[in-house]
Amino acid sequence: xxxEGRGTFRLFEPKMDEVARERxxxxxxxxxxxxxxxxxxxxxxxxDLSDNRIKGMEALVxxxxxxxxxxxxxxxxxxxxxxxxxxxxxxxxLRQACRDAVGWPGDISVAVNVSPLQLRHRGFAQTVVxxxxxxxxxxxxxxxxxTESVLLDDTETNLETLHTLRKLGIRISMDDFGTGYSSxxxxxxxxxxxxxxxxxxxxxxxxxxxxxxxxRAIVSLGTSLGITTLxxxxxxxxxxxxxxxxxxxxxxxxxxxxxxxxxxxxxLLIAQDDT
Ligand code: C2E
Ligand code: CA
Ligand code: CA
Ligand code: CA
Numbered sequence: 372x373x374x375e376g377r378g379t380f381r382l383f384e385p386k387m388d389e390v391a392r393e394r395x396x397x398x399x400x401x402x403x404x405x406x407x408x409x410x411x412x413x414x415x416x417x418x419d420l421s422d423n424r425i426k427g428m429e430a431l432v433x434x435x436x437x438x439x440x441x442x443x444x445x446x447x448x449x450x451x452x453x454x455x456x457x458x459x460x461x462x463x464x465l466r467q468a469c470r471d472a473v474g475w476p477g478d479i480s481v482a483v484n485v486s487p488l489q490l491r492h493r494g495f496a497q498t499v500v501x502x503x504x505x506x507x508x509x510x511x512x513x514x515x516x517x518t519e520s521v522l523l524d525d526t527e528t529n530l531e532t533l534h535t536l537r538k539l540g541i542r543i544s545m546d547d548f549g550t551g552y553s554s555x556x557x558x559x560x561x562x563x564x565x566x567x568x569x570x571x572x573x574x575x576x577x578x579x580x581x582x583x584x585x586x587r588a589i590v591s592l593g594t595s596l597g598i599t600t601l602x603x604x605x606x607x608x609x610x611x612x613x614x615x616x617x618x619x620x621x622x623x624x625x626x627x628x629x630x631x632x633x634x635x636x637x638x639l640l641i642a643q644d645d646t
Contacts, residue, residue: 398450404434405460409434409435409437410433410464411432412430412464414631414633415428415429415431418623420614420620420621425479425640425643426621428472430468430471432448452486457488458489461486462498465483465498468481469502469503469508469513472513473506474637475640476640476643480542481512482514482515482544483513483514483515484516487517487518487520487521491524491529496535499513499536499541510541511540513542514542514565515544516544517543517546518546518551519551519554522557522560530561542565543562543563545566547567547569547603548567558592558598564598565598565600566593568600568603569604572586573606576617577613583617586602590618600619600620600621601619602623602624605626608626610626611626
């Protein structure tokens, strides 16, 4: 509607201008939000299928915007990555997640998403160590989730950082497995502790034997490499039944719980401990 009244032949230019302006405004707001402590973490349970108990929580960041409400990470993480703001934001996420997790029962771990840029940033391992030390969280309760794009570039440095972290007892998961071009070859390059099978494989696994066969093959690959497999995005009982039949070890999805604010999570875990 803002473009109305402009000459059609000029439509393209002003629009580009507008996009650039909006981007700049958003970047400034993102910077201010970081300074103003306007981010919050929600947590989604990772459920062990052997006993149906919560074994961990994935931290998922949200932006509490004064006018726009709660903003999804899908809308601001890409901009945070482009502008480099993901480094301080990721640091905040890591520290907050460790602080929250230290109040949970001792067998519950916390999984934190790590952007490629964050991992590549010098001193990332020290940042993680500092977050653990500041919170008092044991390294064995922290999982870092990375996507395969992390291993695409600057491989040697990234591998070294990952090895350093793993030696400290931190576990490393490959996120969104199966969505890239060479997921399988990366399993050879780095000893991952967990594979998170992308939710695109789940959508039709209940009715479609091929989708189920792919999950089964990944699970079996994981088993032979000593890697735990988790299936993401489980929404229905039939999907869960199919995933169980394929032998996956853990699941995560709306069927169990959507991501919830930290306050609700503590109560959920205490309730589980009482049963
Ligand atoms: P992800 O790491 O793959 O996280 C899982 C996403 O799937 C979450 O979206 C979660 O809400 C959603 N999800 C979980 N269960 C279901 C389900 O049953 N059905 C469907 N349709 N979706 C489900 P969310 O919270 O919007 O996060 C989106 C992405 O943003 C994440 O994808 C992750 O890549 C990124 N992200 C979130 N928090 C952080 C962070 O702290 N740091 C970085 N670098 N990235 C983050
Ligand atoms: Ca993730
Ligand atoms: Ca994922
Ligand atoms: Ca994803």
